[in-house]
Amino acid sequence: MTQATTSAGRAEARAARAGLVADRILEALAALSLAAIIVLLFANATLRFAADMPLPWVEEIVTGLMLWLTMFGFVLGLRRHESITVRAFVTRLPMNVQVALKLVTDVVTAAVLLHLAWFALRYVLDFGSDATPYLRLPRGxxxxxxxxxxxxxxxxVLLRLPSARATILRLREEEQP
Known part of the structure; x- marks a missing residue:
């Protein structure tokens, strides 16, 4: 075994550990967001039913936490390759064409996500300092x-581009009966 293969193996192991840490952090943030949403909604419903005194600010917090929860789940789903794909046509193509299509779709996906991020950032910069109605928190x-x-x-999506061929092979194995 050469020194280059040993260092490459160590680099892959570090990347795998970093990915696992990122997954655990995303899972924890999503779980905390969901727990906070559940507690707030339950408390508000209980106060509404028992004392006819709902908390008007709960909707602001729950709506904002739902946005964060959605993004945590979206990124986690992409990391775990759990996004919805329709491969009925693509699986009939030669391997090199499948890999090329995977690369093209991933690059287009990354471009669309970066476009969304840019316009969302501009929105946050323009309107993020506006205050919410009840708690007066910045909407940003x-x-x-x-x-x-x-x-x-x-x-x-960009970080997984080099593994497009391995992804295609893994998907082929999963589709085998």
Whole structure:
């Protein structure tokens, strides 16, 4: 075994550990967001039913947390290759064409996500300092989920470009009965 293969193996192991850490952080943030949403909605429903005193600001927090939860889940789904794909036609093509199509679709996906991130960032910069009606929090605290999530998703897609061939092979194995 050469020194180059040993260092390449170590680099792959470090990348795998970093990916696992990123997954765990995203899972924890998503779980915390979901738990906060559930607690707030349950408390608000209980107060509404028991005391006829709902908290008017709960909707602001829940709506903002739902946006963050959606982005955490989106990035996590991309990292785990759990996005929806329709491969009925593509699987009949030669391997090199499948890999080329995968590369093209991933580059287009990354471009669209970066475009979304750019316009979402401009939106946050223009309107992020506007205050929410009840708590007077800056809206940017919640809407920042869009550029952060879209940018992180684009990064995930771009980082997996070198493994397009391995992804195609893995998908082929999963489709075998």
């Amino acid at each position: 605290f919640f809407t920042a989920a869009l550029p952060v999530g879209a940018g992180a998703a684009a990064l995930v």
